[in-house]
Amino acid sequence: MKTVILIPARYASSRYPGKPLVPLKGATGAEKSLIQRSWEAAKQVKGADAVFVLTDDDRIREAAEGFGAQVLMTSDRARNGTERCAEGVAQLPEAPEVVVNLQGDAPLTPPWFVEALIAAMNNPEVQMATPVLKCDHETLSNFVSDRHAGRVGGTTAVMRRDKTAIYFSKEVLPYVGNLETPPEVWHHVGVYAYRPAALQAYMGWDEGPAERAEGLEQLRFLENGAPVTCVPVEAQGRVFWELNNPVDVARIESVLKKEGIA
Structure with missing residues (x-):
């Protein structure tokens, strides 16, 4: 397999326990779990040879196998999705060339x-990459609203001119003083691609202070001098939002309805 998509999912989320099994209503009113909808999104990707759900929880395993997903069981020691992906790759009969981590939320x-x-x-020089999306007014308003309410919502990215990352944060960066004339803000999309060697290197590094403070796994690469390539993408009219807090359920369901996603 040249490219595999791995979907890490854990039950014991500190902000939203049981999040992967939260039901989300689609355009027809039918409910599917968050992990099923994430798996269905992964199955639409062209160029991927296989999709696996990674979990350490039997409830998630049973649910995923119930809708037809391939599941790899990982340990409960994995502190984030990247570590869980490294464990998952180690279980594959042959290492792929590219590993995609599609967050289960x-x-x-x-x-x-x-x-x-x-x-x-x-590009063989790229060892790790992640997409970024220029914030539209609705997304930026959601970011600012969440922070004013004391909620941690999505993540922003700050880049160099060559599109390598300077920093990622759960704060809105750069500072937004006025929503009428905001600066350019990039929404980090929670997807990563790695070379297997980059995953192996990651597992050999300790968690750093920035990663610990922000709770953002990709900062471990930056804290150890490993470049992260940001890949700008276009929304093409699609509103992108992750499920981080209970308030996001309604936001996501409204997009599923708008887009006609069953």
Whole structure:
């Protein structure tokens, strides 16, 4: 297999326990779990040879196998999705060339986001990459609203001119003083692509202070001097939002209805 998509999912989320099994109503009113909708989004990606759900919880395993997903059981020691992906790759009979980590809380991820990421990995110098999306007014308003309410919502990215990352944060960066004339803010899309060697290196590094403070796994690469390539993508009219807090359920269901996603 050249490219595999791995979907890490854990039950014991500190902010939203049981999140992968939260039901989400689609356009027809039918409910599917968050993990099923994330898996269905992954299955739409062109160029992926296989999709696996990674979990350490039997409830998630049973649910995923129930809708037809391949599941790899990982340990409860994995502190984030990247560590869980490293454990999952170790179980494959042969290491793929590219490993895609599609977060299990991002069912609105359009397939072209992931396809652009896979295309970026055709450059052999890129060891790890992640998509970024220029915030539209609605998304930026949601970011600012969440922070004013004391909620941690999505993540923003700050880049160099060559599109390598300077920093990622759960704060809105750069500072937004006025929503009428805001600066350019980039929404980090929770998808990653790695070379297997980059995953192995990651497992050899300790968690750093920035990663610990922000709770953002990709900062471990930056804290250890490993470049992270940001891949700008276009929304093409699709609203992208992750399920981080209970308030996001209504936001995601409204997009599923608008887009006619059953």
